Amino acid sequence: MTKRATSPINEPREMRYIIVLPDGVSDVPIPELGGKTPLEVAKHPNMDWIAREGLTGWAHTIPKGFAPGSDVGCMSVFGYDPRKYHTGRAPLEAAAMGVTLKADQVAFRCNTLTVQDGVMVDHSADHITTDESAQLIDAVSQRLSCNGVQFYAGVSYRHIAVVNGPDFADVQCTPPHDILGKPIEAYLPTGPGADMLNQAMRDSVGLLKDHPVNQRRVLEGKRPATMLWFWGQGTATALPSFQSAYGKRAACISAVDIVRGIGRLAGFEMVKVPGITGYFDTNYRGKAEHALKALDGGCDLVLVHIESTDEAGHMGDAKKKVQAIEDVDRLVVGTLLDGLKSRGAFGIMVVCDHPTSTPLRTHVADAVPFAIYATKGRKDAICAYNETAVKQSTQRLEHGFELMSFFLSLGS
Numbered sequence: 142m143t144k145r146a147t148s149p150i151n152e153p154r155e156m157r158y159i160i161v162l163p164d165g166v167s168d169v170p171i172p173e174l175g176g177k178t179p180l181e182v183a184k185h186p187n188m189d190w191i192a193r194e195g196l197t198g199w200a201h202t203i204p205k206g207f208a209p210g211s212d213v214g215c216m217s218v219f220g221y222d223p224r225k226y227h228t229g230r231a232p233l234e235a236a237a238m239g240v241t242l243k244a245d246q247v248a249f250r251c252n253t254l255t256v257q258d259g260v261m262v263d264h265s266a267d268h269i270t271t272d273e274s275a276q277l278i279d280a281v282s283q284r285l286s287c288n289g290v291q292f293y294a295g296v297s298y299r300h301i302a303v304v305n306g307p308d309f310a311d312v313q314c315t316p317p318h319d320i321l322g323k324p325i326e327a328y329l330p331t332g333p334g335a336d337m338l339n340q341a342m343r344d345s346v347g348l349l350k351d352h353p354v355n356q357r358r359v360l361e362g363k364r365p366a367t368m369l370w371f372w373g374q375g376t377a378t379a380l381p382s383f384q385s386a387y388g389k390r391a392a393c394i395s396a397v398d399i400v401r402g403i404g405r406l407a408g409f410e411m412v413k414v415p416g417i418t419g420y421f422d423t424n425y426r427g428k429a430e431h432a433l434k435a436l437d438g439g440c441d442l443v444l445v446h447i448e449s450t451d452e453a454g455h456m457g458d459a460k461k462k463v464q465a466i467e468d469v470d471r472l473v474v475g476t477l478l479d480g481l482k483s484r485g486a487f488g489i490m491v492v493c494d495h496p497t498s499t500p501l502r503t504h505v506a507d508a509v510p511f512a513i514y515a516t517k518g519r520k521d522a523i524c525a526y527n528e529t530a531v532k533q534s535t536q537r538l539e540h541g542f543e544l545m546s547f548f549l550s551l552g553s
């Protein structure tokens with residue numbers, strides 16, 4: 142009798158890896174939540190399972206001297222040192238949109254947002270739709286008095302403006318979500334090239350004022366996009382491919398250009414998922430299902446980014462953040478764990494790019510908690526994924542970008 146060939150099922154299987162990145166999920170104690178953080182209050186049994194069965198710790202994703210944004214924090218989580226590769230936020234978003242920058246060009250992030258009576262009311266103009274925004278950007282770009290600014294309309298309120306002249310890289314700009322509720326006067330661009338930017342921002346007010354899109358929004362009880370706002374600029378950047386740096390074929394799922402841009406520059410495959418929005422109505426379960434599909438298609442690692450947790454923080458809405466965490470846990474992490482457990486050896490990590498303080502309604506630069514489970518991997522005594530529980534961990538990575546190697550080194 143001939144011996145049967147060993148079934149592939151009995152051969153040791155390569156580890157498959159998933160990173161779940163709920164943007165800005167880490168937070169500070171909130172009086173409204175009884176002095177607890179949203180992660181402490183939310184029920185997230187699947188994240189807790191990862192912490193209980195695996196290892197937890199802290200990672201400094203924002204190097205000293207860097208502003209705590211998703212551009213910097215996500216670059217660290219992707220495994221790239223921002224001190225080496227970060228030239229600005231906008232070049233990463235431009236990459237996601239397929240906009241290639243020339244060496245002497247500077248890309249700015251350009252928001253369609255709401256300023257009323259000189260106060261920054263909403264950095265997103267009530268999460269204006271992509272279609273409405275595109276019409277506004279089109280109207281402004283046709284009639285702006287400053288020449289040489291090229292606009293590229295993006296998702297919802299997030300657009301790119303490209304200007305010629307590398308000096309623009311040094312202008313001082315302010316992220317609009319950092320000055321919610323404040324008068325804008327003290328936060329307008331200053332330094333080289335600021336005059337032109339200020340002119341364009343001022344012009345945009347007149348051009349947007351009576352635009353039919355805004356008139357309709359007001360009638361519908363939604364905030365109009367009253368102004369363009371430039372920030373987050375930088376020159377072109379290049380990242381070594383993830384395959385060459387880490388020896389893994391990787392894919393990325395995100396509705397947000399900044400994350401997709403880093404992924405694209407690092408050679409991640411972009412997985413399309415229907416119905417993902419970067420907001421509370423996103424297709425959470427679809428993200429998990431498509432991540433599993435990408436693993437089945439031969440990817441070694443899939444990074445799944447979810448934006449809603451960060452958005453709730455910017456809204457200053459603790460309850461919404463708790464709800465977003467519970468949705469991520471049940472629909473993303475739960476679906477992933479169910480799928481992974483039937484697929485052999487795996488590693489899964491939950492981590493965020495930066496904490497988003499709900500009381501401050503913006504990002505902070507503190508270290509972020511992570512939890513990693515890996516088949517046959519190490520285990521610590523910590524049983525929950527939240528700031529207080531993980532405080533007991535002695536695992537601390539001073540350079541957040543080293544978390545990727547750490548994660549990939551765990552398990553069988």
Ligand SMILES: [Zn+2]
Binds near residue numbers: 165211452455497504
């Ligand atoms: Zn944010």
